[in-house]
Amino acid sequence: MKNYNLVKTVLIFLIFTQSIYFAQTFNSHTKSDYLAITGKFISKSLTGLTGYKMLKELTKKIGPRLSGSPSASRAVKWAKEKLKRIGADSLWYQKMLVPHWVRGDSEKAILVSDKMDLGKQLNIASLGSSIGTDNDGLFEKVLEVHSFDELDSLKDLVDGKIVFFNTPFDQTLVNTFNAYSKAVQYRVYGASRAAKYGAAAVLVRSVTSLYDNVPHVGVMVYKDSVEKIPAAAISLEDADFLSDVLKIDPGAKIYLNLNCANLPEIPSYNVIGEIKGSEKPDEIILIGAHLDSWDKGEGAHDDGAGVVQALEVLYLFKNLGIHPKRTVRCVLYMNEENGSRGAKKYGEYADTSKERHIAAIESDRGGFTPRGFSVKTDSVSLAKMQSWLPVLQKSLIDWIRPGGTGADISKIKNAKALIGFVPDSQRYFELHHSAHDVLEAVNPRELELGTAAIATLTYLLSEEGL
Amino acid sequence: MKNYNLVKTVLIFLIFTQSIYFAQTFNSHTKSDYLAITGKFISKSLTGLTGYKMLKELTKKIGPRLSGSPSASRAVKWAKEKLKRIGADSLWYQKMLVPHWVRGDSEKAILVSDKMDLGKQLNIASLGSSIGTDNDGLFEKVLEVHSFDELDSLKDLVDGKIVFFNTPFDQTLVNTFNAYSKAVQYRVYGASRAAKYGAAAVLVRSVTSLYDNVPHVGVMVYKDSVEKIPAAAISLEDADFLSDVLKIDPGAKIYLNLNCANLPEIPSYNVIGEIKGSEKPDEIILIGAHLDSWDKGEGAHDDGAGVVQALEVLYLFKNLGIHPKRTVRCVLYMNEENGSRGAKKYGEYADTSKERHIAAIESDRGGFTPRGFSVKTDSVSLAKMQSWLPVLQKSLIDWIRPGGTGADISKIKNAKALIGFVPDSQRYFELHHSAHDVLEAVNPRELELGTAAIATLTYLLSEEGL
Numbered sequence: 001m002k003n004y005n006l007v008k009t010v011l012i013f014l015i016f017t018q019s020i021y022f023a024q025t026f027n028s029h030t031k032s033d034y035l036a037i038t039g040k041f042i043s044k045s046l047t048g049l050t051g052y053k054m055l056k057e058l059t060k061k062i063g064p065r066l067s068g069s070p071s072a073s074r075a076v077k078w079a080k081e082k083l084k085r086i087g088a089d090s091l092w093y094q095k096m097l098v099p100h101w102v103r104g105d106s107e108k109a110i111l112v113s114d115k116m117d118l119g120k121q122l123n124i125a126s127l128g129s130s131i132g133t134d135n136d137g138l139f140e141k142v143l144e145v146h147s148f149d150e151l152d153s154l155k156d157l158v159d160g161k162i163v164f165f166n167t168p169f170d171q172t173l174v175n176t177f178n179a180y181s182k183a184v185q186y187r188v189y190g191a192s193r194a195a196k197y198g199a200a201a202v203l204v205r206s207v208t209s210l211y212d213n214v215p216h217v218g219v220m221v222y223k224d225s226v227e228k229i230p231a232a233a234i235s236l237e238d239a240d241f242l243s244d245v246l247k248i249d250p251g252a253k254i255y256l257n258l259n260c261a262n263l264p265e266i267p268s269y270n271v272i273g274e275i276k277g278s279e280k281p282d283e284i285i286l287i288g289a290h291l292d293s294w295d296k297g298e299g300a301h302d303d304g305a306g307v308v309q310a311l312e313v314l315y316l317f318k319n320l321g322i323h324p325k326r327t328v329r330c331v332l333y334m335n336e337e338n339g340s341r342g343a344k345k346y347g348e349y350a351d352t353s354k355e356r357h358i359a360a361i362e363s364d365r366g367g368f369t370p371r372g373f374s375v376k377t378d379s380v381s382l383a384k385m386q387s388w389l390p391v392l393q394k395s396l397i398d399w400i401r402p403g404g405t406g407a408d409i410s411k412i413k414n415a416k417a418l419i420g421f422v423p424d425s426q427r428y429f430e431l432h433h434s435a436h437d438v439l440e441a442v443n444p445r446e447l448e449l450g451t452a453a454i455a456t457l458t459y460l461l462s463e464e465g466l
Numbered sequence: 467m468k469n470y471n472l473v474k475t476v477l478i479f480l481i482f483t484q485s486i487y488f489a490q491t492f493n494s495h496t497k498s499d500y501l502a503i504t505g506k507f508i509s510k511s512l513t514g515l516t517g518y519k520m521l522k523e524l525t526k527k528i529g530p531r532l533s534g535s536p537s538a539s540r541a542v543k544w545a546k547e548k549l550k551r552i553g554a555d556s557l558w559y560q561k562m563l564v565p566h567w568v569r570g571d572s573e574k575a576i577l578v579s580d581k582m583d584l585g586k587q588l589n590i591a592s593l594g595s596s597i598g599t600d601n602d603g604l605f606e607k608v609l610e611v612h613s614f615d616e617l618d619s620l621k622d623l624v625d626g627k628i629v630f631f632n633t634p635f636d637q638t639l640v641n642t643f644n645a646y647s648k649a650v651q652y653r654v655y656g657a658s659r660a661a662k663y664g665a666a667a668v669l670v671r672s673v674t675s676l677y678d679n680v681p682h683v684g685v686m687v688y689k690d691s692v693e694k695i696p697a698a699a700i701s702l703e704d705a706d707f708l709s710d711v712l713k714i715d716p717g718a719k720i721y722l723n724l725n726c727a728n729l730p731e732i733p734s735y736n737v738i739g740e741i742k743g744s745e746k747p748d749e750i751i752l753i754g755a756h757l758d759s760w761d762k763g764e765g766a767h768d769d770g771a772g773v774v775q776a777l778e779v780l781y782l783f784k785n786l787g788i789h790p791k792r793t794v795r796c797v798l799y800m801n802e803e804n805g806s807r808g809a810k811k812y813g814e815y816a817d818t819s820k821e822r823h824i825a826a827i828e829s830d831r832g833g834f835t836p837r838g839f840s841v842k843t844d845s846v847s848l849a850k851m852q853s854w855l856p857v858l859q860k861s862l863i864d865w866i867r868p869g870g871t872g873a874d875i876s877k878i879k880n881a882k883a884l885i886g887f888v889p890d891s892q893r894y895f896e897l898h899h900s901a902h903d904v905l906e907a908v909n910p911r912e913l914e915l916g917t918a919a920i921a922t923l924t925y926l927l928s929e930e931g932l
Contacts, residue, residue, distance in 0.1 A: 043638040172509040174862060174915065209911065369835070369890045371864070396640060398837070398864035424835045424890065426911045445675065445892045449640065 025387040028325065028463040034391045034456075040320050041455040042395055045448040051312035052444040054082060055367075058307065059298035059439040066128075066295045067335040068100030068266050075291045076269045079307070079332050083273030086315045088330075094270040096345040098335040101128055103295055104259035107232060108137070109203070113245055113252035122242065123235040124203065125215040125296065126260040127187060128338045129222070130231040133201070137257030138162075138230075140200045144246050148185075148193055159198035162254050164246075165190045166205045166239055169429065176209055176425040177365070177404075180432075183207045184218070191231040192223035201230040201256055205239040210430035213237040217294050218433045219338040230258050270342045274329035275317055277462065283326040285461045286360040286415075287313055287454060288408045290336035297437030301428065305367025305442060307332055309421075309451045316455050324462035326358060333408045336364070340407060347411030357415040359461045361454055362406025366432075367447035368423035370396040373457060374403035377417035381466045385417070388460050395453040416466045421454055491853040494791065494929040500857045500922075506786050507921040508861055511914040517778035518910040520548060521833075524773065525764035525905040532594075532761045533801040534566030534732050541757045545737040545773070545798050552781045554739030554796070562811040563731040564801040567594055569761055570725035573698060574603070575669070579711055579718035588708065589701040590669065591681040591762065592726040593653060594804045595688065596697040599667070603723030604628075604696075606666045610712050614651075614659055625664035628720050630712075631656045632671045632705055635895065642675055642891040643831070643870075646898075649673045650684070657697040658689035667696040667722055671705040676896035679703040683760050684899045685804040696724050736808045740795035741783055743928065749792040751927045752826040752881075753779055753920060754812075754874045756802035763903030767894065771833025771908060773798055775887075775917045782921050790928035792824060799874045802830070806873060813877030823881035825927045827920055828872025832898075833913035834889035836862040839923060840869035843883035847932045851883070854926050861919040882932045887920055 026034060045051065058078065065072040076093070083091050109122040126132070143161045145151045151163065165186035170179040187204045194202050206216035215233045222228050234242065245252050271291065277283060289306025293299020310330040317328060333342035350357055361373075373392075375382055386400045405418040412418070423446070431437040492500060511517065524544065531538040542559075549557050575588040592598070610630045611617045617629065631652035636645040653670045660668050672682035681699045688694050700708065711718050737757065743749060755772025759765020776796040783794060799808035816823055827839075839858075841848055852866045871884040878884070889912070897903040 042640060046637045046640075171512045171911070174508060174512075174860065176911075369892050394640065426835050426915070427909055443893055445637070445642075449892070 026464065031391065034460065035394060037322065037459055038391055038394045038452070038456045041316055041452040044316055044320060045312065045451045046445060049444055049448060050315055051308040051451050052447055054308040054311060055300065055304050055442060055447065056439055058304045059300045064295045064297060064299050065291060065293045067098040067268060067292045067338060068263070072268060072292055072334070076271055079271040079291060082311050083271065083314070083330065086273070086311065087318045088273030088314060089276040091273045094272065094345045094349065095267055096341050097265040098268040098341045099129070099339045100263040100266050101338060102261055102263060104132060104261060106257050106259045108255070108257045109232065110255040111242060111245060111252060112255060113249040115249040115251070116245065118245065122238040123213050123215050124232040125217045126258045127204070127217060127220040127231040127233055129220050129262065130191070130258065130260055131228050132259040132261055133230050133257050137255055138200050139253055139255045141251060141253050142242070142246060144243055151193060155197040158194060160200055162201045162203060162256060163190070163194035163199045164203045164242060166243055168205065169207060169209050171209060176429045179209065180207055180429055187218055187233065188221050191220055191229050192226040195226045195229045199229055203232055203234045206233045206235055208236065208429050208432065208434065211236050214434050214436060216432060216434040217296055230256065232258060268334045270334055270346055271332040272329065273314060274327050275314060275324060277326040278323045279325040281327050282355045283465065284329050284355050284357045285326055285458050286329045286331055286357060286409065287458060288331045288333060288360060288362045288406065289364060290333040290342070290408055292335050292337050294337060294433045296433065296435045297431065298439060300437050300439045300442050301366035302432055302437055303336065303364045305447055305450070306363035309363050309454055312451045313455045313458055322459065324459065326462040326465065328458055328462055336408055340411070343408040343411040347413065350412045350414060357412055358466050359417040359419055360409035360412050360415045361419040361421060361457060362409045363421040363450065363454060364406050364408070365421065365423055365425065366428040367442050367450055368427060369446040370450050370453040371424050372397055372399040372401060372422045374405060374420040374422050375400055375417055376402065376405050381417050384466060391460065392453065392456055395456050396449055397453050421450065423450055492930065497857065500926065501860060503788065503925055504857055504860045504918070504922045507782055507918040510782055510786060511778065511917045512911060515910050515914060516781055517774040517917050518913055520774040520777060521766065521770050521908060521913065522905055524770045525766045530761045530763060530765050531757060531759045533564040533734060533758045533804060534729070538734060538758055538800070542735045542737055542800070545757060548777050549737065549739030549780070549796065552739070552777065553784045554780060555742040557739040560736040560738065560811045560815065561733055562807045564734040564807045565595070565805045566729040566732050567804060568727055568729060570598060570727060572723050572725045574723040575698065576721040577708060577711060577718060578721060579715040581715040581717070582711065584711065588704040589679050589681050590698040591683045592724045593670070593683060593686040593697045593699055595686050595728065596657070596724065596726055597694045598725040598727055599696050599723055603721055604666050605719055605721045607717060607719050608708070608712060610709055617659060621663040624660060626666055628667045628669060628722065629656070629660035629665045630669045630708060632709055634671065635673060635675050637675060642895045645675065646673055646895055653684055653699065654687050657686055657695050658692040661692045661695045665695055669698055669700045672699045672701055674702065674895050674898065674900065677702050680900050680902060682898060682900040683762055696722065698724060734800045736800055736812055737798040738795065739780060740793050741780060741790060743792040744789045745791040747793050748821045749931065750795050750821050750823045751792055751924050752795045752797055752823060752875065753924060754797045754799060754826060754828045754872065755830060756799040756808065756874055758801050758803050760803055760899045762899065762901045763897065764905060766903050766905045766908050767832035768898055768903055769802065769830045771913055771916070772829035775829045775833070775920055778917045779921045779924055788925065790925065792928040792931065794924055794928055802874055806877070809874040809877040813879065816878045816880060823878055824932050825883040825885055826875035826878050826881045827885040827887060827923060828875045829887040829916065829920060830872050830874070831887065831891065832889055832894040833908050833916055834893060835912040836916050836919040837890050838863055838865040838867060838888045840867055840871060840886040840888050841883055842868065842871050843932070847883050850932060857926065858919065858922055861922050862915055863919050887916065889916055
């Protein structure tokens with residue numbers, strides 16, 4: 001009987017502690033209060049479309065915003081003006097130097113095969129940071145490879161040639177970011193790997209899930225010890241065409257003329273605005289996105305969507321009269337695409353600041369329908385955030401999992417939690433870094449639900465802490 | 467010490483039983499086997515795009531497929547041919563009579579206001595099952611209402627007028643199907659409700675989340691005891707225009723001329739193909755979708771997507787050499803849109819058949835990225851299916867919840883589980899029943915991941931049973 005009682009006690013204890021656990025999921029407000037606020041975020045964002053309207057301005061009035069360009073400067077002023085109108089409690093710039101790469105007005109690749117009586121212009125686009133060719137361009141044979149291993153095995157054939165990295169995007173991967181990660185190494189490191197063996201230039205198959213004739217650009221990086229050679233992306237259709245021609249005529253040559261260039265670095269800015277926390281103003285919940293974008297397209301999904309979501313979260317708090325306990329800070333980074341200078345600048349600030357970064361949320365995976373948050377934190381904080389899912393699910397957040405977060409926030413060393421907003425990934429790499437990344441590719445409801453999801457998590461973090 | 471041991475025993479028992487529970491989640495194969503098969507479904511569908519290619523044929527070669535139309539007949543033949551080429555073990559038709567409504571060649575609404583010197587053609591489209599006007603059309607004043615309550619309160623003003631139901635789509639609802647359900651009653655029942663008070667015709671604000679000038683059609687239903695009057699949908703832009711004009715000139719009139727008509731019913735068919743179960747052939751896992759579609763657009767998402775997903779599941783099983791223990795049956799229903807005659811026909815068959823319908827899965831919410839399955843079943847079967855989520859999540863299924871399933875499968879009374887495939891809903895009602903519902907609005911990866919998700923659940927059901 002005594003034993004029986006003990007068993008009962010243990011079971012009751014287990015049930016009781018579990019009850020406490022569930023009861024204590026929310027400390028500052030009740031679950032129904034949180035659900036009510038979430039409902040307001042959703043209604044206001046879906047009916048007001050404030051973020052979508054800001055995105056229209058950013059994409060159509062300002063356009064693409066590559067670091068160092070006049071439109072990037074205009075975007076900085078635009079963002080400051082927005083934060084002012086939203087009524088941010090404070091508002092400041094962080095100044096730093098950024099790379100100033102310009103595409104120039106020539107990016108020509110003409111495929112010539114005497115065997116096939118062919119002279120065809122290929123759809124290419126210089127890669128960011130690439131040097132140009134000489135004014136006369138170059139006219140060389142092409143060596144097609146599909147991996148760095150293959151390049152290494154063919155190293156004796158490389159000298160003086162244009163190396164053509166033709167590695168397809170792996171369509172079998174459900175998360176398209178994984179396919180991107182696999183393929184993007186050829187875009188980033190291909191030039192220096194090929195230059196080591198004496199290549200004259202590289203062409204890289206565009207890293208995209210969409211089969212068409214549009215090149216997708218992005219940054220490339222030179223290795224210091226290796227000669228710099230020109231690098232460009234080629235569209236998928238023309239990559240396949242080139243590959244077919246090379247099968248018939250391995251001696252086919254490409255005339256390549258690029259006049260992109262790296263100009264001296266110039267000053268630019270992170271733009272920061274915040275709502276001061278009412279109880280713990282030195283504890284920060286950061287929402288980050290990047291103002292700069294590639295010059296093809298309008299930078300609508302990458303990362304105009306993230307920018308207007310970060311702005312709109314502040315707008316929603318102000319408009320709905322919500323006073324967060326902790327400070328909610330919107331950081332619009334400069335130069336994510338080709339240098340991460342803004343991320344480094346803010347990271348240095350965070351290192352030395354007396355503030356405590358509770359959490360930093362980054363939105364840089366497009367303005368698609370919300371799915372989850374990918375988090376880097378300790379297991380207790382992760383479990384705490386996961387216990388909020390009954391609230392977050394209202395804004396289409398189905399999960400919170402450990403995983404990658406974001407390039408800009410990753411430079412904040414002392415944050416308790418780094419959090420990546422994860423929308424659906426199926427359409428992102430169709431438009432990423434290309435002329436397809438325009439406002440028309442953004443669905444207003446999907447974008448705004450992302451805002452609502454981020455606002456909800458921000459509010460939970462500001463009230464519950466970590 | 468003894469007590470301590472007992473506590474230990476209880477805890478070990480709890481852990482042990484939980485282990486058994488988890489170990490017993492899968493009986494027929496291991497979890498890793500299921501994950502491997504799921505991986506094959508995903509790879510094959512995302513790289514082969516067999517469903518998307520079939521959808522291209524169905525939308526571009528056959529086009530819209532309203533019940534009774536020549537193209538609906540062609541779709542029946544096309545579906546049978548597909549099932550034959552896929553290698554279905556058996557293949558048959560179910561014959562029944564279907565309504566034969568035709569749009570005709572006139573659907574004209576001209577808004578006339580003497581006060582404003584206005585004669586403007588409004589973008590309208592006759593609603594399915596509606597009668598036409600007389601040849602001369604009608605020319606009447608307009609009464610705008612926003613609810614049936616308002617209609618009732620204004621009943622003395624209705625006689626002889628065109629009643630204009632102008633109820634907006636509720637954009638604050640995250641699940642757009644809930645907004646559709648709220649608004650669609652005016653399209654379906656508006657005519658008879660207004661005719662009761664003597665209305666001459668009705669115009670109904672299109673039930674859509676997209677603000678533009680395209681009308682969205684759909685079925686309407688006459689109440690037997692009430693006079694039939696013509697009914698048409700009006701685009702959102704023209705609904706707002708009409709409302710604005712009525713504010714300035716309540717005496718404005720519309721000239722309405724529709725020559726749609728209900729012709730005598732004619733025979734049509736459900737098309738059914740299956741893979742016989744190797745161990746329990748009389749236990750059926752049904753995958754259903756509807757072949758017919760509205761005549762605006764191409765019926766790409768509604769429900770071409772579901773049709774090709776159902777076909778592709780059979781294709782995947784055959785192509786990958788998977789022999790299900792239970793019978794996997796693809797039922798392509800006729801006449802979901804305006805009569806559900808196919809659903810009734812199959813339901814009658816299921817009632818009298820000696821087969822046991824373990825589960826019926828319907829895909830009729832568009833070919834968007836997968837999110838979950840909405841299930842009607844007992845709690846034990848629900849829990850069993852939910853225990854499969856670690857496998858299903860691989861194909862982007864984040865949840866299995868009780869809820870609505872599908873119009874066609876709902877007529878199967880004796881099924882153990884009715885299951886609706888739930889893709890993301892944000893874009894569906896932008897194109898639903900309109901000229902926007904074309905192949906170009908379907909994303910190949912999103913469509914194919916839907917197939918992979920349905921194939922995975924089908925395989926689990928076929929092996930594990932319910």
